[in-house]
Amino acid sequence: MIAMLDLESVRLFVLAVDLGGLTRAAEAAGTVQPVVSQRIKALEERLGVRLLDRSPRFLRPTADGARFLIEARALLTAHDRAAAFRNHPVTRVRLGISDHAMGGAAAMVLKRFRASLGGEIDLDIKVSLSHPLRLAFDAGDLDAAIIRREAGGTDGDLMGQDPLIWCGDITAFRAGHPLPLATLGAPCGIRAAAIRGLDKAGIAWRESLIAGSCSTLLGGVGAGFGIAPMGRFGSQGMPDIGPSLGLPPLPASDIVFLARTGTPALANALRALAASIRAALA
Numbered sequence: 001m002i003a004m005l006d007l008e009s010v011r012l013f014v015l016a017v018d019l020g021g022l023t024r025a026a027e028a029a030g031t032v033q034p035v036v037s038q039r040i041k042a043l044e045e046r047l048g049v050r051l052l053d054r055s056p057r058f059l060r061p062t063a064d065g066a067r068f069l070i071e072a073r074a075l076l077t078a079h080d081r082a083a084a085f086r087n088h089p090v091t092r093v094r095l096g097i098s099d100h101a102m103g104g105a106a107a108m109v110l111k112r113f114r115a116s117l118g119g120e121i122d123l124d125i126k127v128s129l130s131h132p133l134r135l136a137f138d139a140g141d142l143d144a145a146i147i148r149r150e151a152g153g154t155d156g157d158l159m160g161q162d163p164l165i166w167c168g169d170i171t172a173f174r175a176g177h178p179l180p181l182a183t184l185g186a187p188c189g190i191r192a193a194a195i196r197g198l199d200k201a202g203i204a205w206r207e208s209l210i211a212g213s214c215s216t217l218l219g220g221v222g223a224g225f226g227i228a229p230m231g232r233f234g235s236q237g238m239p240d241i242g243p244s245l246g247l248p249p250l251p252a253s254d255i256v257f258l259a260r261t262g263t264p265a266l267a268n269a270l271r272a273l274a275a276s277i278r279a280a281l282a
Contacts, residue, residue, distance in 0.1 A: 005046065007079055009039040010072050013051060016040065017069055018112045019279040021059050028275035030268055091265040092122045095273070096133035096145035100190050101162075101255050103214040103234020105280050112276040121269060127213070131187045137258050144259040144270050146277060148231065150189035156256035157274060160281035162231040164190060164250035166242035168221035173245050180208035182217055182226030189253070194229035197248035233281060255281060 015025035016036065026036045044051050051065035061069055097106055110123070126133070130147035137145045148162070172180055179198065183191040198205050208226040211217035214234055221228045227241070229250055242249065257274050261267035 005075070006039070006043065007076070009043040011076055012036050012039050013043055013065075014069065014072050014076065016052065016059060017061055017065070019275055020282065021279070022054075024275050024279050027278075028272040030271055090122050091263075091269050092124065093266065093269050093273075094124045094126075094141070094143045096126045096128065096136055096142045096147075098130040098133055098145070098147045099127050099214045100184065100188065100231060100234060101130065101146050101148045102280075103218075103231065103236065105233060109273075109276045109280045112279065113273045129184060129188050131189065134258070137260075142258075143262075143266060144257065144273065147256055147258065148189060149254040149256045150193055150251075156258040159255045159257050159274070159277045161252045162233045162255055162281070163252045164193065164229055165232050165235060165238075165240035166227055166245070166247050166250075167218070167230045167235050167238040168227040168241060169224040170241045170244055172221070172224045172227055178204040178206040179247070180226040181205045182209035182211065182221050182228040183207065184212075184214070184217060185210040190229050190231070190250075193250055193253075197250055201248040203247065 012025055012029060015028050016022050019025050019028060022036045022040075023033045026033045029036070040052065047064075047068065049064040049068070050062050051068060053060050053062055053065075102109060106127075110125075113123075126136070126142065128136075130149070133142065133145045133147055136142050146159075147156075149156070168182065181191075181194065181198075183194070185191065195205070209217070209220045209228075211220055214230070217228050217230070218236060218238070220226060222238075227245070227247075230238070231253070232240075233255070241247075255277070257277060259270045259274070261270060
């Protein structure tokens, strides 16, 4: 006899794996952790296998869970495609992403976000620096924005803190010469924090590279064209070479989520996005 699967339970299982926990899955789905736990347990009983290894410190799929995860994603994709056959209203989300806040992790965040919502969403994305995104949000041009906050403040939801590190090829800094500073240009808050730190430490600098994106910035410093102050989260695993070069430590900055909700559908979408950001930062 073929087991009929509850699609919402399947989606909660995928969310729990993607977001790394039952609580984050509950947040994304707009429910509570015990409900997620019960639904996944019922799914395991229906399938006759254990899908998740759980402890207070981690959650990961079992061998059976990893195999089922592939089929679960395919099932949800097919369902969402079939559901789109009907003329459902589509939720439009205008999202701003600070390149220095997300960096190379943006793709992972957005993938988890879309998986949590299904297919009925149009996502308009603007990638820029935090300051212009904040202005665009305040002007009502964005429904939500993920930004770095360097100078304090209390508005928005704090997603987590991201340390600032110095990235690049250690040989790019020659003793007796100004530090070749690579940045995203003004009015970048990370650039400003780095310059304040260098000036306070009495370290001469010159701006050797002004990049248009974090990917270009990482490529430039990896090729030896400067030393870049960056958030550890968006640095794609580059080591902190600051201590080796005697560069000043830089303060951590807040990753903040700004959002306004006009409809229940938009509120649900932004709640799921916030859960994806927290999972990525964790």
